[in-house]
Amino acid sequence: MIIATWNVNSVKQRLGHLQKFLTETRPDVLCLQEIKCVDEAFPRLEVEDLGYNVAVHGQKGFNGVAILSRLPLADVTPRLPGNEEDVQSRYLEAVISLPGGKSVRVASIYLPNGNPIGTEKFTYKLAWMDRLRNHAAELLALEEPTILGGDYNVIPEFKDVSDPEAWANDALLQPESRAAYRRLLGLGYTDALRACDDRGGLYTFWDYQAGAWQKNKGIRIDHLLLSPQAADRLKEVEIHKRMRALDKPSDHVPVSVTLDLPTD
């Protein structure tokens, strides 16, 4: 079973790339972030034509997440618990039904950017991460295979950034952000990429500006966190770097995990 995550930076602008990725990689599940449209504007028919069920939690103009699945989706739940007044569309959870009565739980996460630091945006980011930790702890108690995939907007370690000085005052690299991410792992989740490869220089985002892609000035901020029941099935992780070299790309590339779970 292949489960992937991708910040597409507008699903309408990126439909061609999305179709290409779904056709070539055939993930069983794809978590999308920054779809940047309302539910009604999501290119549902085009995605369904490729054999996917679609769950969308959109928002006008920015944010917005979705989950695409070749297998049936159940218990589709938008919004992260813990703040009823938070209207930003950054979280969508669903249960994917597998043959033989098994299932996996998947969440598509678009964690707040938090810039600039020292403002309410950074406070919102840390509060959101606290809510995520509380919910992630509750999910662990279910003792199911659970995959929390998304754009975490956190650079976990210095080996995950090519130019640390350039990011020194950025919310993505602040000690508080990294500590909050580390607390997620401390609950018992596994960073899938790190479980498979301990090298530095493995990036998922390259800025559009200043030739960042050409100079390989990237950062690793798109992550797949696995519950113990999912981590036990982990086979491999792939960063789909080729998607960044296409014409008019997203600034993020897809990341996928292969789990030893039968889908037929």
Next chain:
DNA sequence: ATGACCTAACTTTTAGGA
């Protein structure tokens, strides 16, 4: 050496991103 982008929207400028 320096500067260099992209997207959506009540669009010709601003807000948001990272």
